[in-house]
Amino acid sequence: MDKFVLVIDDDEKLNILLTDYLTKFGFNVTAVSHPHDGLEFLEREKPDIIILDVMLPDMDGFEVCKEIRKTHSVPILMLTARGEVTDRIVGLELGADDYLPKPFEPRELVAWLQSI
Secondary structure: OOOEEEEEOOOHHHHHHHHHHHHHOOOEEEEEOOHHHHHHHHHHOOOOEEEEOOOOOOOOHHHHHHHHHHHOOOOEEEEEOOOOHHHHHHHHHOOOOEEEEOOOOHHHHHHHHHHO
């Protein structure tokens, strides 16, 4: 069975690239560009993994992560340009399972997703 990945990132070009790339490796991917859409989607569907950006409109990824952790234990990978050590620590302390700074190696992302 394919793993179902939810991507929450406001970069629509990256969403398209991630969807296309991850699909080639057998992942079923849904990408949304607004955090509220991602949270609503999470209530309707049950993804196996969430890829979450930190810099989002209206609600940053740290807040989204906190909201997700209130009711879900789905693995979360923070994928963001904010790669400072303090940002990574905050993300992990809020419940993210890992933190991959942009730019990233796409194959490394796939390896991480496959290991979950």
